[in-house]
Amino acid sequence: MSDFILETAGLSKEFKGFAAVSGVDLKVRRGHIHALIGPNGAGKTTVFNLLTKFLPPTTGTIHFEGQDITTEAPAATARRGLIRSFQISATFPGLTVLENVRIGLQRKLGTGFHFWRSEKSLDALNGKAMELLESVDLGRFADTITGEMPYGRKRALEIATTLALEPTMMLLDEPTQGMGHEDIERVVALIRKVSEGRTILMVEHNLSVVANLCDRITVLTRGSVLAEGSYEEVSRDPRVLEAYVGSADINDAHH
Known part of the structure; x- marks a missing residue:
């Protein structure tokens, strides 16, 4: 069994010549809480739609638990335990x-x-x-x-x-979006609790949530992976700061 429960290689999605996702290599370690972050339009939701088979990729492959699921139907992928949490x-x-x-x-x-x-x-x-x-x-x-x-x-x-x-692996799309401080704390505690014994991949805008919760972070910009690592590593990466705020401190960008 690989350490990585989910791996994509060269994952790309084009819409009428526009590359929404371009050559994404993503490796999610079993048991981790892994975040996808990046500015609006970075391709985060498209990646989720590709992983859950709501969209077919233009090129690239997706492996889950060592099996190639690239062309599999959404229901078959869900039966494997790769499940996305939908909004209410x-x-x-x-x-x-x-x-x-x-x-x-x-x-x-x-x-x-x-x-x-x-x-x-x-x-x-x-x-x-x-x-x-x-x-x-x-x-x-x-x-x-x-x-x-x-x-x-x-x-x-x-x-x-x-x-x-x-789910063996849960995909959470902006789980704290639109919430006040108290609700955010409650949901973060809940995600931490339900992550026991499973893997979580989440798209999240709130960087303090990401900093508190995630083992690993992949930063997307313009459909491509810009950086990957721990929160400490990516939050100090000058390219990440540039992508988010044009050069101001990433930690100020979301206050």
Whole structure:
């Protein structure tokens, strides 16, 4: 077994001649929390879409757990345990928090969206769903209608519904976006907790979150890898400072 759970080589994506992602070689170490950072338009979301097979690459390869998944269908890749956490819009705002997690569990079981199944068969999933909610500190919100939840708690629910699919590797797209300080702290603690026994790749704008949480950081700019290393290494790299702020201190760029 390689130390690297996910490896891309020469990964590129062109849209009508525009290179959104260009020759990206990414290696994510098993068990790490790895961040993709970079200015807007750097290609971070496109990389996520390529990894989860929502887009086919123009060139390059993707290996997960040593298997070439470059041309695999998105569902097949998800079944391998490479799973992206979607923002709450992907859940059902009119259902309770518990029901949303239960749907995640149903998907994992392959029973699909069998809403017409007897309540009895769904009750069997309630215990497991409650366990997941407790693990993200949402037990007391179980009967709350999802759409009425506070924003930061919705992000915790997204993580719970993703955990229901039993990911080996989780892709988190801007998990603290739009949050206040208190919510950010809670979500950072949650990510640290759920990272035990799995690998996490995250796109994140908030550099203090990255500094606190991530083992390794890849900096993208204009679709290419500019730098990679620990937060200490990349935050001192003059090319990274230049890319972010034209030369001011990276640590001032996000205050």
